[in-house]
Structures are given as structure tokens and as C-alpha cells.
Amino acid sequence: MVIVLVLQILFVTLLSCLVGLFLIGLSRKMTARIHWRYGPPLSQPFIDIVKWFSQTAVSHGKLFDAGMIFSLTGSVVVVLFLPFGGICPLRGSGGLLVILYLMLIAPLGIALSAGEAANPYASIGVSRKLQLAFGYELSLLMILLSLMTYYRTVSIVDIVEAQIQSGWSLVQLPLVVSGLAYLLIMPAIMGIRPFEMIQAPQEISSGPMAEYGGKFLAFATLQHALNIYIGLSLFVNLFLGGGSNAGYFLIKLLLAFMVFQVIHAVWPRFRIEQAVRCLWRWPALLAFIGLIIVWVTTS
Amino acid sequence: MKLEILLAVVFGGSLLTYLLGKISKRARDILAILVLLAATAGIASLYGRSSTAILCTGFLDFPLVLRIHPFAWIFALTIAVVGLCAVIFSWHYIRKKGRTDFFYFMMLLVISSMIGIVLSGDFLSFYIFWEIMSWSTFLLISYNREEAIAAGMKYIVMSVAGSLVMLVGMISLYTQTGTLVFEGITRNLNSASSGYLQFILILFFVAFGIKNAIWPLHVWLPPAHSEAPSPFSSVLSGILIKIGTFGFILLIYGIVQVQVFVNLGHALFNVRNLLLLLGAVTILLPTFIALLQDDAKRLLAWSTVAQAGYMILGIAYGTSESLSGGTLHFFNHALFKSLLFMVVGAVEFRTNGVRDLNSLGGLIKKMPVTFAAGLIGVCGLIGVPLTNGFVSKWLIYHTLIVNHSPFLAFVALLGTWGTILYSYKLIHHIFLGQLPRKYEQLNAAPVSMKVPMIFLSLAVVVFGVLPGLPLHVINLSEIGFGMEPLAINMWGVVTGSGTIQMLNIATALTLGGIVLWLFFRMGRKNTRADQLDNYAAGAPVPADRYQYSVKFYDPLTSMIAPYLKDTADNFYSALARGIRNVGNGIRRIYTGDVGNYVMYIILFLAILIFIQLYWKVW
Amino acid sequence: MDRNNIGKWFKSPGNMGQKYSLHALYFCTGCGIIEIPPTITTRWDAERFGVIPVATPRQANLFLITGYVSVKTLRYIIRSYEQMPEPKYTVGFGSCPINGGMYWDSYNTIKHLDKYIPVDGWIAGCMPRPEAVFVAVTHLWTLIDKGMATGYLKYREHYTKYRRNQEKVLGKLEWPPLFSIEEENEKSREKVAV
């Protein structure tokens, strides 16, 4: 039993890292093809990771290291709470609310680490990250609440199972508005364009990452990869019915990702206040309507 | 320990401390700590006990009754422990200031009267201790002079107003039921009409709401918390405002039974919904106002207001899970908020009173223990898993979601995200970023400050991993209120619709952290860089001019700031001005001209006679 | 390209990683920067070689000095170079960093960049075309393969000399030395060139 659990954990963690990195590579490739370029190989993120690990790195203090580890730990643990096509290692430990809270750890860790770096670009980046998070959380919370209210549970596994019984949430009438809202905030959750102002290399020298080199950058990239995976996985699990097995789940993940990738490739960046305003206007409105619909229909 | 002896120890101890201070300062400090240690031990020894004792048989023909039960026990213990930490913290902190005997006396008096409040078994002794707490708090808030005077004024005026309203409610209960002892009131209140009950509840809600800083009644809190001396701020924020929470629980669950409370009045417009609405507003507005603050203690003060909203939400919702959440949040908030005020106090102490976030920075290098404590406190405040704030907030959210109140849950969750923003601002501005040159010679916090901070940080983490410990006591008190207790174990809570299991989360996070740390060690060893060895577009970093924390969330705050006027505060200020103007106008009737005065006398006579002629009153 | 040679990856992951993931810091000192946008965008697409621009020296391992180096910019170049993590490679782009180029007699221009920081490769020309960059990159690959792109080691070894040269031009530097400085170092300076 324990061995199965350990195996599950290892499998999910590694696979999600791989998937995340693969998605980053895919993203670069897709962007290049849309730009009429040849583009890097799909393995480029892995090459980068290997390179970073072979480099020296400069640390600004204990918290600079610890924050980074803390951040990646947070992301890895979130992954353990998400069903991966029927596999969910920590299913009985708190459900969506715990996931929401664990999702805090990653940005908090990076923020602490970047703060210790004492670099103004990093601070600006962190500030933007927190503000952007605040922007999309408004909608995300309402969306998740409408789901939890609809299914009367806080457990994500239960929600997935309920969808297997009754079909995808996205196509069920009370939840479709929420689903649309989720689609709108998805790029912000994954940190891709048009909500890429956190890093904005041309503007604030890649923001929180400004002082990261070597293995720190490797960790940050892994964290970013996991972040993309988590955002997509939440969407797939909550609205696209999860997956009965890992393969099916991954296909859904991939398809969902490619939709957003197209947007990423062609869109410019918002300024932070434009982004927040945009996020607070349309997705929030939709999510609010969705929540009201769910509340009315279920009470 | 007998309850009377306990009270005698704390009250007598506080007086003795004052007198001893005239002889020896050091002995006074030790005595103060010993008194609270004795109180802590005494309260701890009362665990699980339920008993009553008569303090005095006839005060205006009312008996003064003391009683202990699990619910009072957890409050009393928290008060004693946080009070103890604050007093230890004062050891160095207060040394620089004048009037130290007075400070210790009032500090112990506040703590003693709070213990008195939670142990009181009837409304009269409750009120007496309540008022002693009010005025001693007033004196302590004003202790720092200058701006503190206005803060103290705001506090005491609101406090007096609140307690008068409570007095009216209490006497009204007496006329209705013929007794002031809690059990007697509960017994005799069954026959009361629902309109009367709502009237009473609203009266008491005003009184408790002022102490607990519910939204339109919160205005005293931010200035008071920020201007009080820091050890007292931690008492103020950690436990004093929770006395309001205590009152709420006592009233709703102990006196008016919760079944009665939930079903009271109109389906939509009733006191419960009013309280829930105010709780939601209390979470939402102060959270965002805290974002705008640049004063560390004021930021924490607004955060306290916001957190009080969670407790109100939990208490007013009226399920056993929500009550557990609210009470647990009280307990947790007492720990982490007093911890945070101590952290800010330590920084303030070392930097000679700098609280302005924009002029601090980089202190992690100088005060690492303080930083760690601050980080843990902030994590608790946000509710990062493995710290105690998480479980209590989870309970509140869960009960709101499962019982079909998504909008309240939304407000509560959104408040948490606002909390992240201002918490990070606090930590970042004080401890992270560039260390200004003037602070390069800064010392770490003295031991007397580190000890309580470390203790409280440990408590925050321990109760975060083992929420079963406080929840067990809360369950006992819920049984005392005649409610269904929660299904708990040492590591978490089991409900039909979602479980929380801190064991798994803790293991996952710890193991994950260790594995990733090992993985991190696999990479090439890194070198340490100075804060000036930093990327600045290739240029060398100009020392002391590389500050960047001003207007940290400006894009966001400039958007929301116009909607965040503290209208309640403006209203009260206008009211005070209005009363002053009316007073100034009215006293013009004393013109100084004796002819007018004679005219008043004759007019009075004439009016009295006119009354008789017109209405025939005789 | 031996990018897909698994065996080699296992034999020397460090070298392979450095080769195929050259994250470049373009130092826009002069006119040379005009050739960089076509290099990294659609027309020539440097990304297929794994070369992408990055924002800060902390993330870079390839330093491209694109154009003449004035005394003023030298300070920034040194600072950025010292902040890059090791191993790091420097490539001088155009004639000016090599010998001053058309500014050979300017009082204000650095004539020989390799006096101040080690340079692993030069791209001659005024201007060199983007293809020349790729030539330099592939050349750098071979150097890395052979273990000859060791400018950063030289910098470490002869830091005293470099620092003296730098201070001769720039005066006292604001930042502390990166490595320890020997008091008396009579070793003759070695030419470091491709």
C-alpha cells in the first residue's frame, strides 16, 4: 500500500515535471513556427536545465536558497493533490481549498527569495506577480466556489468523479459561464502573454528572475513548468472531466495548452494595471454571473 | 487553583508589581513575569474543569459569580500566555521609556481584568471587569504621548459608548429575567419574544462589536494599535479585541441558544444576517485599506480588523464547524498577531522607533531570528499550510461552502488574497531589499524579545501541524453549549464533504522540501554575493540610493484607493466636530448679561404657569 | 550537430549543456547591435542553435560585445562580465573591440578589449553579417568541446593583472575585487586569442 503510494507520488511528480518542461519546449517551438522560424528543438528546456545545473551560481543569502526550494516544494506538493488521470496520491487531505492555499507557497517562496536578492527589478516583478495574482484570484475564487457549490464538496476527486457520472462541467448549463471565465483567466494563471508582465525581459529584466543564475534559474524554470501544468490540470480536472487514465488526461491537457499557446504567440503584453482592470472586468463579471446562476439553481 | 485565588493573585500581583517598582526595577520585572506564570499555571491546572464560585454575595443585591468551563478556559489560557509573552517582551523594550512602573501596573491590570471577564459568571462582574479593562487600556494606549493621545481618546469614547449600551442591554435582561447570572438568564429567557431578543442582541452586538472592531465600529482600532507601545499592541491585538469575540460567543451560544439565534426574526432581515454582512464587510474593506498603509503597526492594525471579520463570520454562522473555525481562529490569531506586533516592536526598538515601511529594509541580515519569527507570523496570518491560520480558515470556508453561502465564502477567500499582498509588503519592506547604511551597525533583538518571539513562532507551527490540540478543547466547549462536536483527530478534521489531514500535508511538504534541498545541493556550489553586487543594468549599485519600496502596489492601489475611504471614521469625526460646535453654540445662552439671566428665570416661571393654564397638569 | 548524441550527453553533460544552450547577453555598445535583431528573429533565427537573448548577466553564459568600447562603457562591461556565472564565454563582435577599428586613434576608445577582460572569440568585420555570428557560435562549440574556451579561468588566474589594467584606465573601481589580488605578480601577460 505504502509502496503503491510512493510509486504514485514519484510517477506523478516526475511526469508532471516532464510534461511541464515539454510544454515549455512545445511553446517555444510553436511560437517559432507561428513566427515562421525553425525554432529550437523540443528538448531545449531540458538542455537548458542541464546547463544551469552545470553552472556556478551566485546566492544572496540563506533565504535566497531557501525561498527557491520552498517555492518548488509548494508546486510539487500541489501536483500531488491534483488527480492525474485517476491517480491522486493525496486525495483525502483537504481538496480544493488546500490546493488553493498550497498554490500560494510557490509565488510566496519566489517572492521571498527575490526579495532577499535586493534587486529593484525583482521587487517590481514580485509586486506585479502579486497584483496579477490578486487580479485573477477574484475570478478564480468565484469559479472554484461555483464548482464547489454545485457539487457540494470541496474535494477535487469528488468533482472529477461527479463529472464522470454527469458529463463535463464545461458543457453543463449552470457551469458553462464559469468555464468561460476560467478560459479567460487561464493565461494569467499560467503567466503567458498577454499577462506576461511579471517577467517582461525587455522592461524589468525578467523581474523576479533578475538575480537568478545557474541552478536557481533551473529551479525557477521547473517551478514555471509545474505552474503551467497546475493551471492546465485544474482546468482539465474541473471542467473537462479529468481523465479516466493518464494518456487521456494528457491529451486533454495538450489540446487545452495549444489553444492558449496560439494566443501567447501573437499577443502583446498588457501593462499591469491594464491587466488587472481587464481581469476584474470581463472574467470577474462572467464568474460572478456564473456563481449567481449556480447559487440560484442549487438552492 | 480556586478561581477567587486566581483573581486575587493577578489583581494583587499587579498592584504589588507597581509598589515593588518603587523599590527595585529588576525585581518588579521578575515579579510581573512570575505573577503571569502563576496565572498561566493556575489556569492550566483548571483544564477540563467546570465549576462556579461566588466572589461576592451582594453587590447592589446581585451576587458576583465566577465560573470556569472549557470555553472560558481556552480564552483564559490564551490571555495568560500572550500576556506573559508580552510582559517578557517588555523587559528591554520599556527600559528606554519613562513611567515604567505605571506601564507594568496597567499591563498586568489589563491582563487581570481580561482573565476576570472570561471567568465571570454573571453580567455584573463581566461588566465591572470589562470597564476596568477599558480604562486601563485607555491609559496604556495614551502612554506614548503625541499622536497616541488622540488614539486613546478615540478608543475610550467608543469604549464608553459601547459599554453604556451594554449596560442598558444587561439591565434590560435583568428586568426581563430577574437575574444577571448567565445560567439564570438562559433559563428564564425562553419566554422572551423574538423582537425583544433581537433588541437585546443588537445592544450587545454594538458593545462587543466596538471591542471586536466590526466594520462601522472599528475606527478606534487602527490608531490605538499603532500608537500603543508595542508589547501592549500585541496584547491589544492578540487578545483584547478578542474579548469582544468572547462576548459574541457567550451571548449567542451561552445565553441565547444558537438554535434560537439562527431562527430569529425575519427570514432575510435578521440579526444573524446583519452580523454576517458586517463580518463580510469587515473582512473586505480593512484588508484593502491595510494595503495602502505605510506604517508597519497601522498595517497590522488594519489586518487585525480584517481578521476579526473571520471570527465574526464563524461565530455568527452558527454551525458547530463554523464555531470551531471562529474560536480556533481567535486562538490562532492571538498567537500570530501578537507575534507580528512583537516583531515590529523589536524592529522599532532597535531602530529607535522607525515604523515607516519605506525607510526600512534588508534587516534580515541584522535580525535573522526576528525575521524568521516575522515570516512564520505572516504565514500564519495568510494561512499557509503548516501554520495554524490555515486550519481555522479552512474550517470557516468549508462550512460556508457546504452550507450554501458561496458569497460569504468568496469574501472570506478574497480577504485572504488581500492578506497575502499586505503581509508580503510588511515582510519585504522591513526585512528584505537593500539594507540602508544607517542600519549597518544594528544589533539583533535582545534575548528578552527573542524568547517570546521564538515561543510564539513555535506555537504557530505546532498548532498548525497539530490542530487537534486546540480543537479538542473547543469540542469540549461545544458540548458545553449543547452542540454536536466536530469529528476531529490529532491531525485534522473529518467531514462528509472534504477532510483535512495535516499529517499528509506536513509529510509531503517536509519530504518534498528535503528531497528538493538534496537536489539543490547536487548542483554546483554557489558563492555568496554582497547586496551591492547586484544587477543594475551593468552599473555599480549606488549604495543607499537603491531603495525601491515606495508605493509598492501602486498600480493596484491607485485603482482601488478612491473606493477605500474610511467613511466610518469620517462620519465619527464629523459627529465629534458637530457635537463640539453644538456645544459651542449652546453655551452662548450664558451671555454674561445678568438681565438675560433674570429673563430666563421669569420665562421659566411663565412657561410653567402657561403649562398649567393650557394643559391642566395639576 | 551532435545535439542528439545521447552518449555524449552522458559523458560530459556540462559541456554539452553549455554548447547547446548559449544564453547570450548582447552588450549594445555601438553600431554592431544593428545586426542582432535579424540574427535572433525570423530571418536567421538564432534560437535553433539554442542561442537566445537574456535580460541579465546572471542568466547568461555568452557575452557579445557588439561594437566599439568607450572608456565609459568599459566599466559596465567589466561589471556585467564579473556578474555572469561560470563557465562564461566572451565574443567580440566587429573590428572595434579587436583593435579600435576606425576609432583606432580616439582618445576615448578602448583599443584592445582583451587587456581588460578575456575574450574567447573575435568576429572581424565592419560590420560582420549575422552569418558570422553563427560561424562564431559553431566555432565556440568546437572550442568548448576541446576544452579551450577557458577565458573565465584565465580571468581568475590573472585577475591581478586584469584589475590593474582596468584601474589604469578607469581609476579606482567602486566594487571590491572579485578574486584575491596578489601583491606582486611579475608574470608576463599572455596573449589570449583565438
Added chain:
Amino acid sequence: MNFLSEYTYYIGAFSLIIIGLYIILVKKNLMKVIIGFSIFDTGIYLFLIAVGYLREGTAPVFSKPGLDAGKMVDPVPQALVLTAIVIGVAVLALAVILAIKIYAHYGTLNLRKIKEQRW
């Protein structure tokens, strides 16, 4: 006319009281106000006397046999008036002394100008 002759003293008394009150109310000069008080008091004394007065009554002393107690003037009001006059004189004296002091301090007796103590 019967009415007038019946109530002459009362009419006189209340006239004096009203006049006194009028002076106290209207006059600015402190001395005049004191005089007004004097008149006011006199009115009251007259009123008290009138209360006890009996037309064609005798002194309330049984000086010779055969006097009807019912025909005697009531002695109590007279005693009251005596006391009241004593008190009145004391007040009057105090008032005058104070008036002197006022004049020493303010140089005026105009009550409309002595307004330092107000609101």
C-alpha cells in the same frame, strides 16, 4: 369698588412686585437694579402682611378681657415679614458692597458691560 377696597393691599403688593421685576429686568445700572430689588422685596412684605391682615382687626394681644381671637390680625405673617426684612437688609447691604467693589474693578456699574464671565 368693593373689589378694589377688598383687595387694595394685594393689588398694591403685586404692583410693587411687578415694578421691581421690571426694574431688575430692564435697567442697566446696578444701583438701579438694587433699588428694584428693594421695591420687589417691599412688595413681598406688603403681600405677606396683607395675607394676615384683617379689616378692623385688633392687635393679637390679649391686653384686656373680651377680645375675640377671631378678630385679631394674624401675628405670624408679621413675624415672617420681620425676619424677611432682616434678611432683605442683609442682602441689600451685601449687594451694595459688591456694587462698590464692581465699580472699583470695572469703573462702571453698567451691567451690560460687565460681561467678562460668560459662556
Added chain:
Amino acid sequence: MVNPVLFIVVPLGLAFAIPLLKYISKKIIRFVPALAFLFNLIFALRLIPVVMDHQVHVQIGGFIPPLGINLVAGPVGMLFVVLIALVGFLVSIYAFHPIKEKDEDRYHILYMLQLTGATGVVLTGDIFNLFVFFEILCLASYSLVAYLGNRAGIESAVKYLIQGSLGSGLILIGIGLLYGQFGTLNMADIAGRIHSVQSISVYVPLVLFITGFGVEAALFPLNAWLPDAHSSAPSTISAVLSGIAIEVGLYAVLRVVFTLFGITHMMGLFLLLGVLTLLIGELCAFSQDNIKRMLAFSSIGQIGLLVFAFSLASTLGIAGGFFQLISHTLGKALLFLAAGYMIAHTGSMEIASFQGMGKRMPFTSLAFTIGAFSMVGLPPFMGFPGKFMILKAALHDGQMLTLILLVFILIATVIEGAYFFRVVQVLYFAGEDLPDRERAPVAFSRFVPMFLFTGLIIVLGIYPSLITDLLDASALELLDRPDFIKSIIP
């Protein structure tokens, strides 16, 4: 048991002995008032258990009422006698240290006359004697207000005199009217027959009495003299004026309203009047910068509260009113003494000039603070049981008007709290922190009365049951009118 006449005779005799004693020693006269009132205090306290049992009557000259002049020492009377003796004794200790270099003997004579007048007012059972003693009280008060001889004192005294003697004149008219109808001056006698005549003819004397005594009792439109007189008198006299004189005026009103006329159906009017007085007093005090004026206006407010409490006309209300009355007497006397001592130290009556007093005069500041807390009604001080009892009575009353007025009382109390706490803050926290050595030495004669007042306030605040029996008996005396009449005129 002691004859109640002595409570009047002893101080009166000693007062007139002062000019003689002056020739023996100039110092000795300082102790005469203290002696007299200590005597009163001790014997009055010993008389109280007797009075609780039955009323004590004294017929002057052996004539039985209604013909003779009589003294009635009931619970109410003795309560006031004790109070007057207590305050008189403590305040006279304060005057061991002379108020003014010259004319010390006059001060003591007038002081004793004033308090003797007050004692007489509360003990007499005869309406005309009430008037006479009242005049003694008033005359002494006028003179004492002018005692300092400065501009403010003289001006206030003149205004006080004009208003006060107008009031006295009205009382005298009222007495005349009553006598004309009933042919008697004994209060019990009049009370027994008051309902036998036409209503308007007793209404006019009632109104005249209320107005006349109301001037001294500082009811709302009649109280214009009070702030001036209280603020310009010497502090000891302010303490007595505020602690005794207006209470005695109130006593006279109570006697008239409850005993003499036995009114039951005009109480709504008095409730309104009380709350109006309260509100206006507190509002005016709120915006004062002069501490003695502030305290004076606060006295007006307190009188309003007392009027409200008594107008509830229930045992609870009157007992509560008496408790609040005692608390106000002790508290306000303490406040005036403490403020006076601080004024003597700083030479200014501005509140702002009391900065740093907490360091310089720690005990005085503490006494002031405790007095202020007691005034606001904070436990464990004496104001709390008083407020508690009044609120209890008001809520017990339960009429709509009372409940509405209750709201205003609460507002007024909050305002009162605001200005008292402001002073406390100035004492302790305003301005710069002073070093310890600037402490002023505390004079014994100043310390003792303040200490005793403080102690009494705390003790009675913690053990209000010490006096509640007496208060209940007093309330009963006022309310149980037939019993009162029967006990005097069998």
C-alpha cells in the same frame, strides 16, 4: 443619641465664636470648622441607626407641631447632614493652609455659616425656616464667591446675588400664598391638607418654589450663575458649592415636590427638564478650556441626571438618585480640590497648562483621575453603582418617554467621558516627558482630604451595600407621604 438641634447649634455657635477666638490665637481659628464638622459627622453617623428605625422630631421650645417650629431628622435629612458634615470636615482640613493671607477669620465664619445653613435646610420641618436657612446658605455663598476679591469673583458674586435673591423673593411669595390658604407653615401640616383646595391656587406656589429653589439647584434655564460662581470662587468653596449647595437646592425642590405637594403626574415634565439640563451641561462642558468652568458645567449635567433619577419617582430611581448624589458630592468635591491645588501650582485655569502634572504632582493627578473616572461611572469607583441604579430604575420604569430619554442620557455620558478623559490625558500624557525630580512637595493639609475622598470613592464603589439601606429608607421617606405626615402630626 444626640439632639439634632446640635447639628445646627454647634457650628453656628462656633462660627460666632471665631471673632472671639481670634484674639486668643490667629492660628486656632483654622481648626474650628474642622472641629465643628467632625462633631457633626461623628454624631450624625451615630444617629443614623436610630433614624433608620423611626424619624426623630425635635420641637423647638416645646410647642407641638403644627404650631411650633420643629426639626425632622429622617433618613433623607440625616443622609444630607452626614454628607454636609463629611464634605465640610474634609474641605475644612484643606483650608488649614490659608486660602488668602488676609481675612482668614471671615472665610471660616462664612464657610461655617454656609454649611450650617445647608444643615438647617435639610433638617427643618417648617417651610419658613427652610427659607431662612436657605437664605443663610445663599448669603454665605454670595460672600464666599466674592471672597478672593478679584474681578471675576466680584462679578460672579453680583450675578449670583441678583439671580439668587430673585429666587428667594419668589419663594417668599410662594410661602405667603400657601400661608394665606392654609394658615400654617409646618410642611407636614400643609402636605396633609394640600389636596383640599382648588388646584391653581396651589399650583402657583408650587411653580414659585420650583423656580426659586431651582435657581440654587441649577435646573436648566435657571443655572446661569453656576459656571461663573463655581469657576471664580476659591477652590474649596467651589467644592462646597458644587458638592453641597446645589444638592441642598435639589433637596429643597424634592421636599417641595414630593412631600409638600405630593405630585405624581407632572413627572414627565421633570424627566424632560432633567435630561435637558444634563445634555446642555455636558455639551457646554465639552467645549470648555477652563477646567473649573468645565467642572461647573459638569455639575449642571450631573444635576440633570439627578433630576431625571428622582423624577422616575420610584424607590429604585430615588435610591439611585441619592447614590449618584453622594457620588457626585464626593467626586466633584475631590475634583475641585485637586484642580484647585493644580491651579495654585500652575497659576492658570487652562486645561492645556496642566501638562506634565502627572509627574509633578502625582498624587493630585491620581486623585483627579479617580474622581474623573468616578464621574464618568467606571467601576470600581463610586459613580458606577449610581449610574447602574439609575439605569436600572429607568429601564424598570419602562415607559416610552423614559426609554427615549435614556438614549440622550447615554449620549450625554459619552460626552462627559470625552471631556474628562481629555483632562486625564493632559495630566499624564501631554507634552514632553519630564524627569522625576520636578516633583512638587505635597502639603499635608492638601493630601489628607484628597486621600480620604479618593478612599471613600473607591470603598463605596466596591462596597455600595454599605449605604444602600439608608438610601432605600430615604427613598421610602420621600415616597411614602402619608406615613411622613402621620409621624409628625398624629
